[in-house]
Amino acid sequence: MSYGQKVDIIDIDYSWSFINYARATDGVYFITLFKSVIISLITTFLCLLIAIPVAFYISFSSVRVKSILLVSILLPLWTNLLIRTYSLIALLRTKGHINNALENLWESANYLLSFFRLANHNFIGESFTPLSLMHNNFSVIFGLIYIYVPFMIIPIYLVLEKIDRNILEASYDLGANHKITFFKIIMPNISVGITSGIILVFIPCLGSFIIPELLGGADSQMIGNIIERQFKSANDWPFGSALSFILIYITIIILGVRYVYSKLYSRLYQRGVS
Amino acid sequence: MKKRVQHYTPVNYAKNNTLKIITFIFLVILYLPIINLIMFSFNDSKRNIVWRGFTSKYYEKLFENEMLFLAFSNSMTIAITSTIISTFLGITTAIALWKFNFYLKKYYDVALLFPIIIPEICMGISMLVFFNYINWPNFQLWPFTLSSIIIAHVSFIFPFVAIIIRARLSMLNNEILEAGQDLGASKYQVIRKIIIPFMSPALVASALLAFTLSLDDFVVTFFTSGPNSVTLPVKIYSMVRFGISPEINAISTLLILIIIICTYFAIRFLSKSNREFMK
Structure with a gap:
């Protein structure tokens, strides 16, 4: 495997020094790293909020509808990430389609108001100011959600599918309402799917660099951009590999936590059964 | 007259309108950019903001x-x-x-x-x-x-x-x-x-x-x-x-x-x- 070689480069140049790792943990780089983690966490959380209802609807719909919905969620997954990000630009930019639509809406509203001789009162602003949807944190998070939400839906759907419907019926029979059933019966059952969904969304989010590069502005750089810059323009390879190794460590830690969690969970479950 | 028996179970979330609407909006947002992209590849305009008619010149x-x-x-x-x-x-x-x-x-x-x-x-x-x-x-x-x-x-x-x-x-x-x-x-x-x-x-x-x-x-x-x-x-x-x-x-x-x-x-x-x- 090609992984062993990487440390060796640092080894040759810096003789096992931790200078690069120390550099990564102070100042701008640490802030960026922290910010990437925050952005990824927000994205993961919002993905979860979107994915649960959609997965619910898919798993409870009829077989025909289900297959159509599944294919339509999987299809964008196969189209190129770059193309999908690019397609978002056309919508989000200042003269993009969303702002155009909003402007049309504003004009028609103004026109409507002018019938009632109200246009001069400036109820809805003097003129239309386009929303700045591009080159900020909003666009980055939106792009990340747009790209990675299918990764959250599919694992949740797969575990939802396995839940015995009779259990839910039994829960309602015993007098629980929707809310109680959801939190006491469904949530524990789909927690495995949720954790794998979180991992599938969080890790690529943390390492993504196309989306912040194309959709983000100066203040929404993520760790991926910095790594890319170390290799392309700044030409500081050892530092870049140190940064990317930090990403790999984070990945490994997350996977380790998940492993321990699943072990504990299964042990608790077994104790509960016996 | 034959009475239609309707089985209603609370478990059937497919009938839930909120879920339906969320899924629908989600799919629209998922496909809107891609469809927009494909559509505007046939647009006869350099700046690609408004639709100017069909062309395959690109x-x-x-x-x-x-x-x-x-x-x-x-x-x-x-x-x-x-x-x-x-x-x-x-x-x-x-x-x-x-x-x-x-x-x-x-x-x-x-x-x-x-x-x-x-x-x-x-x-x-x-x-x-x-x-x-x-x-x-x-x-x-x-x-x-x-x-x-x-x-x-x-x-x-x-x-x-x-x-x-x-x-x-x-x-x-x-x-x-x-x-x-x-x-x-x-x-x-x-x-x-x-x-x-x-x-x-x-x-x-x-x-x-x-x-x-x-x-x-x-x-x-x-x-x-x-x-x-x-x-x-x-x-x-x-x-x-x-x-x-x-x-x-x-x-x-x-x-x-x-x-x-x-x-x-x-x-x-x-x-x-x-x-x-x-x-």
Whole structure:
């Protein structure tokens, strides 16, 4: 495997020094790293909020509808990430389609108001100011959600599918309402799917660099951009590999936590059964 | 009058309107940008903001653009070569993991998953550093300029192939193989007459998947490609950085089309193989 070689480069140049790792943990780089983690966490959380209802609807719909919905969620997954990000630009930019639509809406509203001789009162602003949807944190998070939400839906759907419907019926029979059933019966059952969904969304989010590069502005750089810059323009390879190794460590830690969690969970479950 | 009995169970969340609306909005948002992209590739306007009428001139322009054609042929060469190599590697890995029990097998399994799990950018960088470390020669002759990209692609694609084929192989009964050997088949014959026909649907599906993955990949290619080995996604990226143009829309549409066709066949083959198993 090609992984062993990487440390060796640092080894040759810096003789096992931790200078690069120390550099990564102070100042701008640490802030960026922290910010990437925050952005990824927000994205993961919002993905979860979107994915649960959609997965619910898919798993409870009829077989025909289900297959159509599944294919339509999987299809964008196969189209190129770059193309999908690019397609978002056309919508989000200042003269993009969303702002155009909003402007049309504003004009028609103004026109409507002018019938009632109200246009001069400036109820809805003097003129239309386009929303700045591009080159900020909003666009980055939106792009990340747009790209990675299918990764959250599919694992949740797969575990939802396995839940015995009779259990839910039994829960309602015993007098629980929707809310109680959801939190006491469904949530524990789909927690495995949720954790794998979180991992599938969080890790690529943390390492993504196309989306912040194309959709983000100066203040929404993520760790991926910095790594890319170390290799392309700044030409500081050892530092870049140190940064990317930090990403790999984070990945490994997350996977380790998940492993321990699943072990504990299964042990608790077994104790509960016996 | 016949009374219609309506079974209403609270469990049927498909009837829940809130869920329906959320799913609908979600799908609209998911597809709006892509449909918009495809639609505006036919738009007769340079700035691509308002619809100005149908045209296919950007597609004609594409076929005249030599750089794009070069990038496309590069992409195709890489995709086809790495599909062949990674399918072969994937088959052998899958068979080895399925049939034999060897030292540190458990860890080999994890190692196989590793390229899939780690962030793509780390994969790309590790490839770049690796090629630099072993002083991979900088070829000037055409097919060899792509060699580093092909190696990089193979190394992250073949785990996918191995996993799919292994899932298929795990359905195969060991008794069938033993019966084959009882009836006098040699090891080679067992592989050729039993294992390969059995896993052929998964084989086709995973080969198509490998092709799509390779054609689609940007991040790994971005780090391993040089000036004379530009692929289509890398080319698109450099075009996107200069802003929006209908040409990008046109080429993206073509790429989407190729990928959709491949995926369609992959899914068909996979579901066919599953259906056969159900019988």
